[in-house]
Amino acid sequence: MAGKVFFSVSMSLDGFSAPVSMDGLLATPERRKQDPRLDRWLAQWMELQAWIFPLRFFRENLHLGEGGEEGRANDIARETFERTGASVMGRRMFDLGERAWPENPPFHTPVFVLTHQQREPWERKGGTTFHFVNDGIHSALDQAREAAGDRDVRIAGGSETILQYLNAGLVDEFSIALSPVLLGAGTHLFDGVDASRVALEQIHSEPSPRATHLTYAVHPR
């Protein structure tokens, strides 16, 4: 049985899935001093993702050591990981991650990167191999489905990539961790959605202490 195609992201109550820039994640102390916005953007990203960091699963998956919170949020994070047999990722998310992920990245499955760059597969510790796909979103999804077997394919991000798949009618369902924060600016997750083609069915909704976890099925209109 073929798996589903889904995405799962954190979103602020005002609809942003990322701050204006992710540069704060990797900036040198010198650049931070020159541009104080970097710290603000980093703080916003931390707030957006705040529900994840304390979780036992998050620590375990990144080999940060024992401990961490259990409970529903932890179960949701673990289930999201466990259902994923392969991921598809945009070039910009990969470019950032290439510099930010540890040598044992958190995917532990094949990841198909949409890019114009020709590059041999890049194998990392812990079962993550990045494959570079040059012939479009359908090809990347086909390859990810094949690799995932009967598990699901996650469109990992960023939001531009997610929207490409959503507007093409290729997403079966998605989950949003709605964080109790207003960013005021940043990347609007659904900016550019083809609302005339995408209908949603609310299939699950539950709160955890730091977010509300929403799941929708996607139907054609």
Place this chain on the structure above:
Amino acid sequence: MAGKVFFSVSMSLDGFSAPVSMDGLLATPERRKQDPRLDRWLAQWMELQAWIFPLRFFRENLHLGEGGEEGRANDIARETFERTGASVMGRRMFDLGERAWPENPPFHTPVFVLTHQQREPWERKGGTTFHFVNDGIHSALDQAREAAGDRDVRIAGGSETILQYLNAGLVDEFSIALSPVLLGAGTHLFDGVDASRVALEQIHSEPSPRATHLTYAVHPR
């Protein structure tokens, strides 16, 4: 004991609390024929508010007759009404409502309208009286608090008025009925929020069949 100041609105998953225009609500058949967008905008507004129309409370409050759904969504709609001792409203929402509400409007309390127009109070059937306030948002809120007694003051809308009160630090909490729909365009509820001053605390979150009902407390940053 003084009541709280709150707002309660429906919002699409992509953050819109209204379609591009509300003109569809009152347009003549002739205008609809000339501008087919009117029907689309009206349909979007209906989708945004779809959780409300089937409720027993909605029918009862607008004197549409017996029947309607009970359950949590109905309880939430009824509780929102019952806690409200007075409302504050922007001029544009009033202008639309003046033409759209029935002669027994759904408020059944005093409503303070922010406007530059000088006008005597307008008393309607069923206990709704519109008072026209010319000296700003603080004055309107003071008058609404006074009228509400120990019940709460609702900032009824539209979103520009809601944002004025939110950014001024005058809102204690708010509720959002998050509708499972993507509009793609319209009025972004939080567009213009002063994110550097508004912090949120998620205090309640629960699904009903047609929406997820979120409640946040507002704190200064």
